[in-house]
Amino acid sequence: MSKATLIDTTYCIGCRSCQSTCKQWNDLPAEQTVLLGGDKGLQNPNTLTSSTFAVVTFDEVEDASAPGGLRYVSTKRQCMHCEEPACAAACPVTALHKTESGAVAYDASKCIGCRYCMWACPFGVPTAEWDSLAPKIQKCDMCVGRQAAVAPVERNGVALSAEERTRLAAAYATPACVKQCPAGALKYGDRDELLKEAHARIAASPSKYVDHVYGEHEVGGTNMLYLSPVPFEKLGFPMDLGTDPLPRRSAVALGAVPPAVIGVGAALGGVYALSKRKQEVKAKEGKAHEHHPEFAPVKQPFWTTANKLLAAVMAWGAISFVARFALGLGGSTNLSDTYAWGLWIVFDLVWIAVAAGAFATAGLIYVLQRKDLYSIGRSAVLMGLLSYSFVTVTLLADLGLPWHFWRLGTEAPHHSAMFEVSWCVGLYVTVLAFEFMPVPFERWGMKKAMDAWKRWSPWYVVGAVTLFVYLMSRNVLIAAGAAAVFSVLAYAFRTRPGEKPVPILLAIAAVTLSTMHQSSLGSLFLLMPDKLDHAWWSPVMPVYFFLSSIAAGLGLMVLVELWIAKAFKRQVRVAQLAALGKVAFWALAVYEAFRLGDLAVRGQLGHALTGPKAGLFLAEVVLGGLLPLVLLGAAKLRERPAVLGLASALATGGIVLNRMSVVVFAMNLKGAMPQDSAQPYLPSAVEWGVSLGLIAATIFLFGLAVRHMPVLPKEEPAQAANEPNAEQASA
Numbered sequence: 001m002s003k004a005t006l007i008d009t010t011y012c013i014g015c016r017s018c019q020s021t022c023k024q025w026n027d028l029p030a031e032q033t034v035l036l037g038g039d040k041g042l043q044n045p046n047t048l049t050s051s052t053f054a055v056v057t058f059d060e061v062e063d064a065s066a067p068g069g070l071r072y073v074s075t076k077r078q079c080m081h082c083e084e085p086a087c088a089a090a091c092p093v094t095a096l097h098k099t100e101s102g103a104v105a106y107d108a109s110k111c112i113g114c115r116y117c118m119w120a121c122p123f124g125v126p127t128a129e130w131d132s133l134a135p136k137i138q139k140c141d142m143c144v145g146r147q148a149a150v151a152p153v154e155r156n157g158v159a160l161s162a163e164e165r166t167r168l169a170a171a172y173a174t175p176a177c178v179k180q181c182p183a184g185a186l187k188y189g190d191r192d193e194l195l196k197e198a199h200a201r202i203a204a205s206p207s208k209y210v211d212h213v214y215g216e217h218e219v220g221g222t223n224m225l226y227l228s229p230v231p232f233e234k235l236g237f238p239m240d241l242g243t244d245p246l247p248r249r250s251a252v253a254l255g256a257v258p259p260a261v262i263g264v265g266a267a268l269g270g271v272y273a274l275s276k277r278k279q280e281v282k283a284k285e286g287k288a289h290e291h292h293p294e295f296a297p298v299k300q301p302f303w304t305t306a307n308k309l310l311a312a313v314m315a316w317g318a319i320s321f322v323a324r325f326a327l328g329l330g331g332s333t334n335l336s337d338t339y340a341w342g343l344w345i346v347f348d349l350v351w352i353a354v355a356a357g358a359f360a361t362a363g364l365i366y367v368l369q370r371k372d373l374y375s376i377g378r379s380a381v382l383m384g385l386l387s388y389s390f391v392t393v394t395l396l397a398d399l400g401l402p403w404h405f406w407r408l409g410t411e412a413p414h415h416s417a418m419f420e421v422s423w424c425v426g427l428y429v430t431v432l433a434f435e436f437m438p439v440p441f442e443r444w445g446m447k448k449a450m451d452a453w454k455r456w457s458p459w460y461v462v463g464a465v466t467l468f469v470y471l472m473s474r475n476v477l478i479a480a481g482a483a484a485v486f487s488v489l490a491y492a493f494r495t496r497p498g499e500k501p502v503p504i505l506l507a508i509a510a511v512t513l514s515t516m517h518q519s520s521l522g523s524l525f526l527l528m529p530d531k532l533d534h535a536w537w538s539p540v541m542p543v544y545f546f547l548s549s550i551a552a553g554l555g556l557m558v559l560v561e562l563w564i565a566k567a568f569k570r571q572v573r574v575a576q577l578a579a580l581g582k583v584a585f586w587a588l589a590v591y592e593a594f595r596l597g598d599l600a601v602r603g604q605l606g607h608a609l610t611g612p613k614a615g616l617f618l619a620e621v622v623l624g625g626l627l628p629l630v631l632l633g634a635a636k637l638r639e640r641p642a643v644l645g646l647a648s649a650l651a652t653g654g655i656v657l658n659r660m661s662v663v664v665f666a667m668n669l670k671g672a673m674p675q676d677s678a679q680p681y682l683p684s685a686v687e688w689g690v691s692l693g694l695i696a697a698t699i700f701l702f703g704l705a706v707r708h709m710p711v712l713p714k715e716e717p718a719q720a721a722n723e724p725n726a727e728q729a730s731a
């Protein structure tokens with residue numbers, strides 16, 4: 001039976017013995033505080049911090065039944081020890097976990113400092129050690145260490161009686177705060193018994209209490225139960241959390257990942273087989289159009305003014321990166337217990353979305369056999385590889401303890417979106433590297449390496465996908481299913497003698513893994529319905545994120561190709577870009593229809609259009625959705641590079657705005673418990689430096705690579721490059 005603590009605020013005298021005992025037991029340092037005054041009276045400090053796991057709040061509440069019409073209520077606040085804790089569901093390394101005794105325990109040695117638990121907790125409990133060079137989180141653990149402690153069997157050399165030993169063992173197992181409370185405001189015991197007692201107290205003195213035991217049902221129930229003489233909202237308790245445990249919202253989406261990997265992989269294999277068959281029939285009929293453009297390095301001087309500027313921004317980025325580690329996360333950023341995530345997470349979410357062009361083009365070119373787009377495949381993969389690699393660099397900068405990263409390989413969390421995204425992105429970077437390998441092999445005539453790549457890259461995919469499915473399911477049978485399906489694909493699509501090798505397994509893995517992590521980035525926020533405005537939060541956010549990434553990725557690819565044409569003084573490949581624009585149109589149309597339909601079904605459309613964030617919503621949907629749809633929907637407009645560029649910029653910008661809204665603009669962050677002292681956030685120079693430095697590095701390295709490797713197609717005569725062919729016309 002799980003244990004709980006009943007906190008009867010009518011007994012609390014505000015002496016703060018619990019608060020100071022908690023410090024003593026947990027060996028927490030003192031911290032500089034100020035006398036808050038006002039209606040907070042003696043409250044000190046203002047909120048929970050990494051050095052204060054429990055705080056007694058003071059609230060002066062209007063109450064006609066109280067002497068003078070005002071009631072002074074002091075309330076001990078700390079971790080609520082949720083029955084199904086969102087923090088533990090968030091943690092990618094099981095540093096937080098629910099124990100049988102009811103406590104949500106914390107193992108600091110496992111923490112990687114990702115701070116997802118801080119955003120997931122609906123009560124604002126975990127706080128970070130911002131002053132540390134290696135900031136972990138901290139929180140109350142209901143003194144689980146005391147439960148494990150062995151009570152003494154003698155005192156001053158005299159053996160204790162059995163009754164004394166039992167009494168001492170019980171005292172040891174009691175949380176320090178409960179043991180120290182001189183007023184009897186805290187009572188520790190079986191949760192069910194305490195609930196009965198709480199209701200009995202209300203029934204015996206209905207004028208003394210409001211008829212509500214806080215924690216009985218909130219977020220599925222908590223192991224801290226409260227009684228109050230005034231409505232809980234007047235004490236600052238969150239009242240909009242509902243009664244469903246938050247982890248159930250993301251468990252369904254994340255539980256679907258392993259079977260989805262197998263299903264998506266098999267489906268893509270089927271689509272490829274059909275597309276290939278169609279191509280073979282066309283070839284026999286002499287109707288197929290072969291597209292085998294030759295690729296060559298671009299011959300242009302490297303140290304242009306633009307590249308010198310990029311190098312300067314990269315230098316700022318490098319200095320910022322060093323400063324991040326020299327000064328620590330707290331010393332170099334403006335992150336806080338309110339904004340535990342900031343610019344770098346926005347940057348990662350945006351960059352992963354817009355880097356989706358790599359998987360979208362791989363799917364179009366190889367799975368759907370859109371050979372007319374073959375000429376942009378290499379630039380898409382290179383841009384994806386650079387972007388994703390730098391996303392992982394930003395993630396490392398953002399972690400409090402990046403050197404604990406290996407914990408992701410040894411821990412087995414249940415349904416942590418952060419765990420899924422970390423593994424999936426990591427494996428996808430390796431798939432992108434495999435996709436790009438033929439380019440340097442071809443450039444430097446590395447025939448043996450190329451032969452090894454042809455032979456082994458499909459089997460690398462089988463291994464990577466099987467590992468991923470095993471890590472997500474911890475089920476050998478499901479992993480064996482993934483291995484079997486991908487092995488069949490690798491065998492069925494092997495390169496026969498005389499055939500040109502097609503990296504179809506890599507393309508299938510790219511689309512499959514991207515589908516998973518793009519959607520799981522949406523799952524990250526399923527735990528936060530209490531914080532994210534419901535014009536953005538939705539139980540189908542994973543689908544939002546996946547669909548929007550295709551539109552954003554293709555939009556960015558159009559922009560990249562237009563930039564390549566301008567920067568390297570090449571022809572604009574109008575036909576190919578118009579074809580991409582058409583696919584982007586359909587991707588955007590499906591996404592916007594899904595988004596608006598979901599809002600309508602959930603009854604949130606009115607709120608989105610008229611609520612406090614209506615301007616933001618309209619900018620996203622009208623400027624970033626409807627307008628580019630109008631521009632991309634007309635074939636004639638799509639063929640005009642300026643219009644195509646504008647439409648792509650608007651579509652990509654709309655999705656960038658969506659991601660920024662999800663993390664910052666539409667997030668209602670209240671700060672650490674008692675959630676009444678939210679701190680503002682503006683990124684620091686170091687945060688900007690790392691972010692802009694990595695964007696500059698992406699462009700700089702892309703420019704360097706295309707000058708030394710065959711990434712871009714050889715220039716064709718203007719007429720031929722821009723002539724639409726039969727496939728494009730019918731596509």
Ligand code: SF4
Nearest residue numbers: 079080082087121125
């Ligand atoms: S209150 Fe927050 S930190 Fe405590 S168990 Fe619940 S979710 Fe975790």
Ligand code: SF4
Nearest residue numbers: 091111112114115117
């Ligand atoms: S690893 Fe991340 S989610 Fe887990 S306890 Fe540490 S900061 Fe919280």
